[in-house]
Amino acid sequence: MKKKFLCGMIALLSSAFVFMGCPGGDDDNKQKSVTKPAKSASVENVTITGTTGTELTGEVTITLKNETFTAIKAGDDLKSWFSNLPADLSAKATEKVMAGTTTVKITIAGKPSKTASEALKITIPKENLTGKAKLDVTTNTQARFNITAAKLAKSATVSDKTISGKTGTELTGEVTITITLENETFTAIKAETELKWITNLPIGLKAKAKADATSTSVTLVITGTPTAAKTEALKITIPKENLTGQAKLDVTTNTQAKFEIN
DSSP, rough: OOOOOOEEEEEEEETTEEEEEOTGGGGGGSSOOOOOOOOOEEEEEEEEETTSSOOEEEEEEEEEEEEOOOBTTTOOOOGBBBBBBOTTEEEESSBBBBOOOOEOOOEEEESSSSOBOOOBBBBGGGGGBTOOOOOOOOOTTEEEEEEEOOOOOEEEOOOOEEEEOOSSSSSOOOEEEEEEEEEEEEEOOOOOOOOTBBTOTTTTTTEEEEOOOOOEEEEEEEOOOOOOOOOEEOOBOOOOOGGOOOEEOOOOOOEEEEEEOO
16 A cells, blocks of 8 residues: 655554654744854954154954954055044054954054044954955954153243353343243243353353243343353253243253353
């Protein structure tokens, strides 16, 4: 007799009725859905530190999970991966990345022209991933930029002035020099305050503030009777006590600011 099998029904087998059940019940007959593991990318802890206008270099390491990179050549420009890369910095593959691998190292270099203090924001383009779908790298607050403004150099200049005279003779007329600061300020200096800033002031001469100093400028009046000859440029050092930054400052030598005491 012809054999016939029907799941869950009575089948005729060798002239005998046999009930054939469905193995595992109805659930086994339902199509099971397959959940694909989530793809992700992480960035290792790193701080890209520097100051504006100064060359810096740093390295960023990105690792994939359940995804792989396509081939990347050493030196390939990966700047487009970073949405917050400070201006004038580059981002290039540190070394060759083989297709199918999960890690890439990126060298950050250049002279940043703007400050930055935030976590790196990175998105890997679809062209660089086997799955052909762009992937945002998980933000890591310990992978960040720390680019600060360069400290402007402090300086001081002295106006042109030839202080002429003869030994044993009091200086005549009003003899003044003006000192001007850049990227620094004076503390309060009152008129008539004696300022022993001129390190090669001839014996017998004194220097006093002509008037209250402004924040960046002060005029000194030189008076007295020199007792020794001197022919050289003024040498001036402003003590830290007279400066807001509390660090002494040498005034830039000006060959046109000089003594001619004979």
